[in-house]
Amino acid sequence: MAIKSFHPPQRILMGPGPSDVSPRVLGAMARPTLGHLDPVFVAMMDEMKELLKYAFQTKNELTMPVSAPGSAGMETCFVNLVEPGDKVIVCQNGVFGGRMKENVERCGGVAVMVQDEWGRAVDPQKVEDALKANPDTKVVAFVHAETSTGAQSDAKTLVALAHKYNCLAIVDAVTSLGGTPVKVDEWDIDAIYSGTQKCLSCTPGLSPVSFNARAQEKIKNRKTKVQSWFMDLNLVMGYWGAATKRAYHHTAPINALYGLHEALVMLQEEGLENSWARHQKNHLALRAGLEAMGLKFVVPEAERLPQLNAITIPDGVDDGAVRTALLNDYQLEIGAGLGVMAGKVWRFGLMGYASNPRNVLVCLGALDDVLGRAKAPIQRGVAVAAAQKVLAG
């Protein structure tokens, strides 16, 4: 056995995440490790909370990163807010609604599924019907930005519906945060989780979450203990709460937090609105190029996420061969289809640091070449120019 140091190639990450990480973030992660109770680190945690409040557009005191990936952020929301027997309406329009159902059931809750077609937004009417039919519902859960399809749902309307029927709303913002508006206080979201590896330009591994007073009240008044010790917010709050009385819970992932701090400083420097506008502009440029080639979007225009562009794979084209050629010849990663969409769609992410004109042009140029070689039924030699027109506009 003689395994050597690992030196990864420099890819362009235009899949569903992780997306390109800023060199500033990578540099921050390499800074000297501090103890997790060091006063200098504790002060940084306070900055982190402020920066996350800005990203989430909230004043919620309970705003912090869970020390594990987005899936653990999702689970943190469910294990804390769902007690055995609680009925939860789960909206499913892609892979991640299905994962929510798993979470509800593993908490001993009863999941009432509201199904929408994959690639479409959640239909508020169906949610209201389900709420009327299930007046004992405690929680409504939905995915704001479905990473598996690129569909965006109307979070504001869905949260208002949940409240109209006295339910809490749990929102998955893994792919939306930083890339498209997420307004926790204005929309009155009770519990929300996100990931660092999408529109925040950071490495994967942490899950920013935020809980409002209503959610905290529910957690404090639980009849049963939270089934997870690691994710029990009653305990985690002791570490991420007031700096004057921080109690050891688990050892925080120090260097990963340096990375997220730097990513959030960058977001603050750019400004949220500018970040949203950048994601939108690069999306429009990519879209112009893809459509000029004759490729079709999966999601109707009004429901599309700018940061995740799912298109239908043209007939007769070998999904895996195209993605492998993009990876090997252009160091470009795009996303395969997930779940029922496996083999049928490609997902082009333009998230965070990866959402830039250079990536748009490289991607379209590479796709033109690789699809051309695959003899796909596309319009050759027009995509890059179409995108450049939008970028110049």
Place this chain on the structure above:
Amino acid sequence: MAIKSFHPPQRILMGPGPSDVSPRVLGAMARPTLGHLDPVFVAMMDEMKELLKYAFQTKNELTMPVSAPGSAGMETCFVNLVEPGDKVIVCQNGVFGGRMKENVERCGGVAVMVQDEWGRAVDPQKVEDALKANPDTKVVAFVHAETSTGAQSDAKTLVALAHKYNCLAIVDAVTSLGGTPVKVDEWDIDAIYSGTQKCLSCTPGLSPVSFNARAQEKIKNRKTKVQSWFMDLNLVMGYWGAATKRAYHHTAPINALYGLHEALVMLQEEGLENSWARHQKNHLALRAGLEAMGLKFVVPEAERLPQLNAITIPDGVDDGAVRTALLNDYQLEIGAGLGVMAGKVWRFGLMGYASNPRNVLVCLGALDDVLGRAKAPIQRGVAVAAAQKVLAG
């Protein structure tokens, strides 16, 4: 709001962990992020498994890092191996046995506590008595290296006892792995978890685990679903299993894994036996210095961990003031007491990259100065020389 980039000071980390991180590990973490399904990354995962098998001294196929800190590694063991109603003997001789009890109960299990004095090893006789008194016990759980006290228990004997009574053994090796012998196959450990931020010279945030065939059998034959989706090994195995059919479960913390890979490459280069010997030698040097000053160890010599040295705070000395002076004047972090030992002991870690002669000398010199200024009843000016004598020997 104008929060700036965070630039931590360069500390020497001689507390209970995180410990000093090798610059090679920090450098690895700053390498370009790959997608979590990238073939190059998947090949690195296979190397990671091999490197972890070496560290754990096992051939267990189910050996991998959990994508969250050691507490989540602990919870992964309990949620997978304990079903509602299962009786679990939990040995407690410090803080972490108490956390195990929490885990058992939150899984619906029944914890039978075997208590030993804090600062002492687990007494096998008491464990056997408990096994005899509770013939329906399914699992025995204990901490190999108690980070809160510095006591080492006889893992081999305790595991053999568990098996004698047809129980599985869950072992906490958070602080032992890499610093003192941990022999998973030879000792026939069924389930074990560790952390990256102790004797592996890596940043915190991941938890290496390993499960043998007996443990896997139990997991596959569970009557109930694992209550955690994130930690369900039936699902996690799909991602960390055979490279040919890797299925997406959660997004792996790519760059943190680069760091662990590099740390494990370093461990392989040094050799486990050499690493254990290094920890022992530096421990003896630190011990010589501390004892020359007149400071007393908490743990009896035969039960001491080389990598975690707990000593009793001398009478009349202000715990917090001393630690603050060490931090501010020497950039040296040592550990406070935890639980019932808060305010009564200091914990000096010599773990992984931090276990080196330079740290031993700096620590003793700094302590000599700070305790002298605090007018502590110690012997001045002798500690460094006493340590140097051991280091030269």
